[in-house]
Amino acid sequence: MKSDFTQRLFTEQEQDLLFEIIMSRRDVRGNRFLPKEIDQETTLKIIQAGLHGPSVGFSQPWEFVIVKNPETKQQIKASFNTENTKGADQFCEEKKDTYTNLKLEGIEEAPLNIAVFYKPKNTPVLGQTSMPNMGRYSVVCAIQNMWLMARSLNIGMGWVSILDPEKVKTILNSPKENELIGYLCFGYTDMFYDQPELELKKWDTRKPLNEVIIEEKY
Numbered sequence: 001m002k003s004d005f006t007q008r009l010f011t012e013q014e015q016d017l018l019f020e021i022i023m024s025r026r027d028v029r030g031n032r033f034l035p036k037e038i039d040q041e042t043t044l045k046i047i048q049a050g051l052h053g054p055s056v057g058f059s060q061p062w063e064f065v066i067v068k069n070p071e072t073k074q075q076i077k078a079s080f081n082t083e084n085t086k087g088a089d090q091f092c093e094e095k096k097d098t099y100t101n102l103k104l105e106g107i108e109e110a111p112l113n114i115a116v117f118y119k120p121k122n123t124p125v126l127g128q129t130s131m132p133n134m135g136r137y138s139v140v141c142a143i144q145n146m147w148l149m150a151r152s153l154n155i156g157m158g159w160v161s162i163l164d165p166e167k168v169k170t171i172l173n174s175p176k177e178n179e180l181i182g183y184l185c186f187g188y189t190d191m192f193y194d195q196p197e198l199e200l201k202k203w204d205t206r207k208p209l210n211e212v213i214i215e216e217k218y
Contacts, residue, residue, distance in 0.1 A: 021152050026192050028156030030106030033187035038112045042153060046186065049149035050116070053142035056134040057126030062142050062181075065172050067113035072171065076183065077107045079167045080160060087162055098203060105160045110185035115168065116143055117178040139181040146184065156189035 010018075047064055055061060067073060088099045107113060118139045128134045143159070150157045165180040174180070199206060 021148055024192060025147055025151045026156065026196060028106065028158045028185075028187070028189050028192070029103040029197065030109035030158070030185070031103045032156060032189045032191060033106050033109040033111070033185070034190055035111065036188045038155065038186060038188070042155070043112060043186075045153070046146050046149050046155070047114070049145040050142035053138065053145040055138035055141070056128050059121060059125045059128070059135060059138065061119050061121065061125075061135045062139045063117045063119050063178065065115040065117070065174075067115060067172070068111070070108070073108050073113060075171045076113070076163065076168060077105075079164050079171075080105050080107060080162055083162045083164055095203075098201065102198075102201070102203075104162060106158050106185040106187065107160060107183075110158070110187040112186040114146075114184045114186065115172055115180060116146075116182040116184065117174060118181050119175075119178050136179070136181060143182045143184065150186055151192075154188065155186055156192065158185040159183070160185060 043066065050062065050064065051060070067076070084104065088096050091099055116139060118136050120135060125135060147157050147159075160183045163180075163183055168174075168180050168183060169178065193200060198204060
């Protein structure tokens with residue numbers, strides 16, 4: 001990969017392309033994944049994008065567990081099934097019906113799963129002394145980079161959050177101090193929706209700019 005990016009200035013066309021990639025990012029579910037394998041070079045390119053995410057104090061507090069073994073995926077899926085049942089019970093009847101009809105993961109269908117962990121340091125971290133969650137936020141930035149890189153490679157990604165993180169840690173034999181931040185499913189897809197799937201299915205509506213931008217103070 002090139003390493004001489006420092007002085008690079010981007011053209012308007014390239015800026016528009018980045019904006020298009022951002023606007024085209026989608027959360028992809030298991031009913032959209034194809035069985036086509038993702039090769040190692042492509043997998044590493046996605047992870048490299050994560051490694052170049054911003055991290056507080058240049059702490060790089062992330063670790064990535066690549067999961068392809070079907071038995072491991074089955075165990076993760078069992079945790080999803082348990083938590084998904086609990087999740088459905090928290091919504092009103094109308095929402096619950098919609099919830100139960102949604103495909104909310106692609107653990108077994110996606111050829112590639114990656115569990116992303118936050119690995120805290122046992123010494124002070126520059127920029128994290130007043131806001132201790134900044135390390136976790138750094139890992140989220142890495143995940144966003146991976147998502148956009150995958151989309152640019154025409155690979156779908158789904159972030160599965162309906163999981164018991166401690167159960168996942170046990171399945172993956174994670175060190176005790178590590179925290180699961182994201183369980184990600186990657187795969188080529190038969191389509192990308194024009195809009196987020198939950199928006200299409202009327203789960204919620206997109207907030208307009210004037211509802212979320214505050215000038216100076218609340």
